[in-house]
Amino acid sequence: VWSPEMKSWAMGAGLPLLPRLLLVLGAAEWALGAQRRYTPDWPSLDSRPLPDWFDQAKFGVFVHWGVFSVPAWGSEWFWWHWKGEGSPQYQRFMSDNYPPGFSYADFGPLFTARFFDPEGWADLFQAAGAKYVVLTTKHHEGFTNWPSSVSWNWNAKDVGPHRDLVGELGTAVRKRNIRYGLYHSLFEWFHPLYLLDKKNGFKTQYFVFGKTMPELYELVNRYKPDLIWSDGDWESPDSYWNSTDFLSWLYNDSPVKDEVVVNDRWGFNCSCHHGGYYNCADKFQPSSLPNHKWEMCTSIDKRSWGYRRTMSISEVASESEIISELVQTVSLGGNYLLNIGPTKDGLIVPIFQERLLAVGKWLSINGEAIYASKPWRVQLEKNESVWYTSKESAVYAIFLNWPENGVLSLKSPKTTSATQVTMLGIQKDLKWSTNPPGGLLVYLPQLPPSALPVEFAWTIKMMGVE
The missing domain is CATH 1.10.1200 (Non-ribosomal Peptide Synthetase Peptidyl Carrier Protein; Chain A)
Known part of the structure; x- marks a missing residue:
């Protein structure tokens, strides 16, 4: 005024x-600029529009990698199960495989990343069709994959790889125009300052201002992430974590204020309620269209996010399972973040490579129905296992089961005089007729399976339907 x-x-x-x-x-x-500033409270922060790139991306790759990749047994929660819970199973594993007195810190030098090739990783993620990659910068064990100024001698520059893993991967993926996200755990299981704050009923914030906040500001200023994937929030509220102050700085004054996206894990009261987009819970799958942008995160290894040496093929998600989840997630307006766990040496094992390349091959044919798509007025026809997406004037029906008679019955689309039907990956128009109860019958191409564009989840593209 x-x-x-x-x-x-x-x-x-x-x-x-x-x-x-x-x-x-x-x-x-x-x-106008003053109006666009966000105050450190949820009504203001939640009013920020989500940057468009995230909804358009649809598919990303999650990477869980850290010192937990050294024992590579059980899961990335190895240290907690061993020392926090005192699990007999984990104690027996240690006594059977490591000398007496071996501590978790002794795993650090063994996290060598000797064969870590960021360019090779980025090539794989690009071939998988990923539009963003999220790397664990620090898990609940506290080890940082970058030379953190507040994690002396427990970071990838001082110990183990002697490399800046966060920086190297970021440079490689960005060369390929892939967005770069950073996973960061707010808390650490055994950090003395965190345990002190916990003992004080989270009335003190020694850990927050001595560790968590310096890390987050450093990550943003140094690596300029497109996404911050926060975690480890469930023991205390956002007021303890100082989350709203950090996010107001992130949205107003940080070097990534216009493009950065965040999730909803900023305190035990935030999940599925506050933040940028919603994760809600690991492997969250809504049954109907949510009214807020969301993301499903899941792992190729069904039992772990980090690499496990004992993983068996029966515990690995199949190609059809992964693609079906991707289709369902996008149809319901979500993004699909698929996780792999590299080895301590920095290798992505062949089964994970194979699954990622299978997604990429499928997207190379059907990506038109996925990337930058929007939910249609109907998302699912249950009887036919058909999922719908839309883009501008096109409606896409992705069907998971090939009908035995070669005729796909679609009940939801309303035909017009301009209706045109094709299958992605096949040049010719498909024959169709109106279905007496409503909708249309699509006569699928009579081809041997080897001549079809993909092995499962085929896409019908319809123009001129309502």
């Missing part, structure tokens, strides 16, 4: 017209 003195000066006699206009325009621009 301008004071009377300012108005009088700006519009005063003798001031040329152009400077007066510039002053007024400048004030208007300043006012």
